[in-house]
Every structure is written in structure tokens, then in C-alpha cells.
Amino acid sequence: MIIDTHCHLDFKDFDGDRDEVIGRAASKGVEKIINVASSVEGARRAVELAAKYDMIYASVGVHPHDARAVTDKVISDFKALAKNRKIVAVGEVGLDYYKNLSPREEQVSAFKRFIRLARDLNLPLIIHSREAEREALDILAKENKNGVGAVMHCFAGDGDFLKKCLDTGLYISFTCSLTFKNAKNLREVAKIMPIERLMLETDAPFLAPQEYRGKRNEPAYLTYLVDEWSKISGLSKEDIARITTHNANSFFRLKLDEGSKIAYQIRDSLYLNITNRCTNKCDFCVRNQTSFVKGHNLKLDREPAIDEIIEAVGDPRRYKEIVFCGYGEPTARLDLLKAVAKTLKAKGARIRIVTNGHGDLINKRPIAKELIGLVDRVSVSLNAETESKYNEICKPEFGPETYKKILDFIRECGRNKIETEVTCLTLPQVDVKRCEAIARSLGAHFRLRLYGMVG
Numbered sequence: 001m002i003i004d005t006h007c008h009l010d011f012k013d014f015d016g017d018r019d020e021v022i023g024r025a026a027s028k029g030v031e032k033i034i035n036v037a038s039s040v041e042g043a044r045r046a047v048e049l050a051a052k053y054d055m056i057y058a059s060v061g062v063h064p065h066d067a068r069a070v071t072d073k074v075i076s077d078f079k080a081l082a083k084n085r086k087i088v089a090v091g092e093v094g095l096d097y098y099k100n101l102s103p104r105e106e107q108v109s110a111f112k113r114f115i116r117l118a119r120d121l122n123l124p125l126i127i128h129s130r131e132a133e134r135e136a137l138d139i140l141a142k143e144n145k146n147g148v149g150a151v152m153h154c155f156a157g158d159g160d161f162l163k164k165c166l167d168t169g170l171y172i173s174f175t176c177s178l179t180f181k182n183a184k185n186l187r188e189v190a191k192i193m194p195i196e197r198l199m200l201e202t203d204a205p206f207l208a209p210q211e212y213r214g215k216r217n218e219p220a221y222l223t224y225l226v227d228e229w230s231k232i233s234g235l236s237k238e239d240i241a242r243i244t245t246h247n248a249n250s251f252f253r254l255k256l257d258e259g260s261k262i263a264y265q266i267r268d269s270l271y272l273n274i275t276n277r278c279t280n281k282c283d284f285c286v287r288n289q290t291s292f293v294k295g296h297n298l299k300l301d302r303e304p305a306i307d308e309i310i311e312a313v314g315d316p317r318r319y320k321e322i323v324f325c326g327y328g329e330p331t332a333r334l335d336l337l338k339a340v341a342k343t344l345k346a347k348g349a350r351i352r353i354v355t356n357g358h359g360d361l362i363n364k365r366p367i368a369k370e371l372i373g374l375v376d377r378v379s380v381s382l383n384a385e386t387e388s389k390y391n392e393i394c395k396p397e398f399g400p401e402t403y404k405k406i407l408d409f410i411r412e413c414g415r416n417k418i419e420t421e422v423t424c425l426t427l428p429q430v431d432v433k434r435c436e437a438i439a440r441s442l443g444a445h446f447r448l449r450l451y452g453m454v455g
């Protein structure tokens with residue numbers, strides 16, 4: 001599924017073939033659409049569309065071009081309209097100092113009123129900002145302190161503006177302008193975009209992708225944007241679709257079912273989430289913020305049985321590797337891990353485990369030998385060059401002796417000819433050079449992982 005988070009199907013451009021356009025979107029996997037209002041009348045039409053089509057949601061708002069039309073009555077009418085459960089946002093609202101079709105002071109006043117409206121309704125904001133980047137963020141910072149979520153629609157700024165938006169907590173939505181031949185700079189900026197805050201939009205009928213440049217855009221063309229993001233990020237099209245769908249689902253609170261996963265694919269590897277138990281409480285753990293990794297819900301209702309895991313994998317030869325790595329420490333279920341690995345190896349799989357290295361302590365015996373022939377590669381998260389730093393950052397439940405036991409486990413894996421790598425996050429307080437030296441001294445490879453990049 002893909003979600004077009006911003007388009008204007010209520011515009012007269014679609015009067016002749018609206019049903020066909022919506023049908024084409026669905027046939028291309030664009031299963032949900034947020035029809036964004038840009039005028040008072042547009043908001044009413046958006047609500048009508050949302051009532052008619054199950055897959056369409058709507059917003060209420062007035063584009064800054066028409067800021068002078070925003071009166072007390074408009075605001076109270078929108079409040080009444082927003083009682084409809086398919087109104088999921090306030091927008092598009094903001095500032096447009098490029099065309100200046102409404103006086104700037106009226107744009108600012110309307111923008112502030114809509115921020116208050118969004119806060120009153122507890123709905124997220126869809127922001128339009130053109131040549132008014134600093135002002136829009138300043139107003140948002142003042143008027144929406146600890147307030148509702150917001151997305152910067154149709155992002156076309158530079159890297160500095162992107163960082164400022166992200167620091168303000170905004171989601172960022174890109175259009176098919178990213179596919180334009182002359183959008184080289186924007187594609188460069190997109191490379192630093194954290195995928196966890198990305199949403200996709202067509203802004204149809206505007207900004208058709210390169211293949212249809214100059215023609216009317218429509219939600220079905222969102223697939224071109226998915227292709228472009230796949231190229232930029234190195235993730236698969238399925239990854240982009242799933243991650244951005246999750247982002248939109250959580251931002252607009254669409255309540256789409258995103259059940260938890262035992263087996264989840266990222267790129268061409270399949271990951272197994274066999275437990276949520278862990279013997280660390282790392283400061284940096286992604287679990288402190290979310291149950292999702294790359295759009296997969298990893299919060300298990302219960303620990304899966306062997307048969308369920310094998311069934312969830314299917315044919316393991318479809319993947320580059322099968323990785324025991326979920327929302328917990330896989331060696332906490334060592335017997336199950338070994339049984340699953342044995343079955344999958346017999347089917348031709350390459351097996352890796354990602355571990356905190358506590359396996360010997362958890363199982364009260366050295367476990368490296370037990371992995372021989374079952375596990376091809378072990379990735380151990382070290383993340384500290386000293387025991388005291390490890391204890392401070394990772395808070396292991398086994399206490400001070402943990403760090404030494406992790407080093408023993410790494411050494412033993414190497415001795416038993418299991419390919420072993422030590423990983424370390426780019427945490428500011430960690431001396432990664434010393435971590436690398438420790439890894440090498442134990443006969444392991446070393447891999448630095450970017451802090452904040454999960455999966």
C-alpha cells in the first residue's frame with residue numbers, strides 16, 4: 001500500500017474523470033488518499049469526497065493565497081466540519097511570499113489562527129511555505145510549542161532548511177518534483193532525509209513526474225516517486241511503500257492495522273523477531289521511542305513458536321541472509337534459535353545473529369560452540385570501549401562482569417571459526433577507534449553504525 005498524503009481531487013481538473021482517476025490510483029497500490037483543502041469551498045468538497053470514497057480522507061484549511069478569506073465564521077464552520085471522522089488534518093495553511101496573493105500580515109494572521117484551530121481540534125497541520133521558510137518555522141515554534149504534529153508539504157528547500165524542519169520535529173513530504181531532470185540539488189538534499197519522517201505526495205493536479213511533465217498529475221503517479229526514493233535511499237520499493245505508509249498512518253492517525261511481525265524484510269534480507277526480552281536497557285535503544293523499525297511493527301503480543309517462525313520465513317533462499325534480530329536479545333531463546341537455524345540451514349539459508357553478546361550469561365554456559373554449523377555470522381553490539389562506559393550506556397542486568405563476558409564471547413566465536421563482527425554506534429561519548437582496536441584484537445571484523453539509523 002502507498003498513501004498519497006496530499007492531493008486536490010476536489011479541483012475541477014478532475015470533474016470529467018474523477019472515478020477513473022481514483023480507480024487508477026487503487027490499481028497502482030495507492031490505497032489511501034488525503035484530499036487536502038485549499039479554500040473554504042474546497043474543504044466542503046473534500047468532506048463530500050471523503051464521504052463518497054472509503055479510501056479518501058480530507059483536511060480543512062485555506063491556502064495562504066486566500067488568507068484574506070479567513071474569518072471567524074470560516075474558523076467556526078471548519079470546527080463543525082472537523083467533527084467528521086474522516087477529517088484528519090488542518091491544511092494546507094502557511095505562508096506564500098513568492099506569489100503574495102494575500103497581504104503578508106493577513107497570511108501571518110490566518111496561519112496563526114489555523115495553528116490554534118489545529119491545537120483546539122487536536123489535528124496535525126499541513127504546512128505550505130514558499131519563500132517564507134524562516135518566518136513559517138518561527139511562527140510554528142511560537143504558536144505550536146509542544147502542540148500538534150506538522151508536515152512541511154512539497155519540500156523544495158536546501159539541506160539547512162531540511163535540518164531546521166527536522167529539528168522542529170516536522171515530518172517532510174516530497175512531491176514528484178524529485179523526479180525532474182533538473183532536480184539534482186533536491187535529490188542531493190534527499191540523501192540526508194531520515195526515512196522515518198518521510199511522507200509522499202503528488203500534490204495532484206500539480207507537479208506531474210518527469211514522465212508526464214507539464215500534464216495533469218494524479219495519485220497513480222505516486223509510484224514514480226516511490227521508484228525515485230528507492231534509488232536515492234538504496235531501499236527496495238516495498239520498503240519505501242511500507243515505511244512511508246507507516247509514517248502517514250501514524251501522523252494522520254488513520255488507524256490502519258499494522259500487526260506485529262515475526263519475520264520482516266528490509267532490502268533483500270529477512271529478519272526474525274523471536275523475542276522482545278532483552279538483558280540491557282540501552283539509552284539509545286529504538287524501543288525507547290517506537291515499536292516500529294523501517295515500517296515494521298516489532299512489538300510482539302507473545303513469543304512465537306518454532307513452527308510459526310518457519311512458516312513466516314517460507315523459502316529462505318529468496319533472501320540474501322536470515323538474521324535473528326528483532327526487538328529483543330535472540331540468545332534469550334537459544335534452543336529455539338538453534339532449532340530454527342538448523343531447519344533453515346537445511347533449506348540453504350545463510351544465517352546471522354545480531355546479539356548484545358550476553359548469551360553466555362543468559363544461558364549460564366559458554367554458547368559459541370553450540371552455534372557452529374548453524375550460524376554463519378555473529379554481529380555483536382559493543383558500543384563502548386570500557387566496562388564502566390558500557391555499564392553507563394547499556395545498563396546490563398548482569399552488572400559489572402557483563403563487558404568482560406561479551407569480550408569472551410566474541411573471542412570464542414572467532415576461535416570456533418564463526419565469522420564475527422563487532423558493531424559500534426556513532427555515539428558522541430564513545431571512542432570508536434578504541435572499540436575497533438578491541439574488535440581487531442579479538443579477531444573480529446569491525447563495523448561502525450550510524451546512530452539514529454535503524455534497520
Ligand code: SF4
Nearest residue numbers: 278280281282285356
Ligand atoms: S541490546 Fe539492543 S534491544 Fe537490548 S536494549 Fe540495547 S539496543 Fe535495545
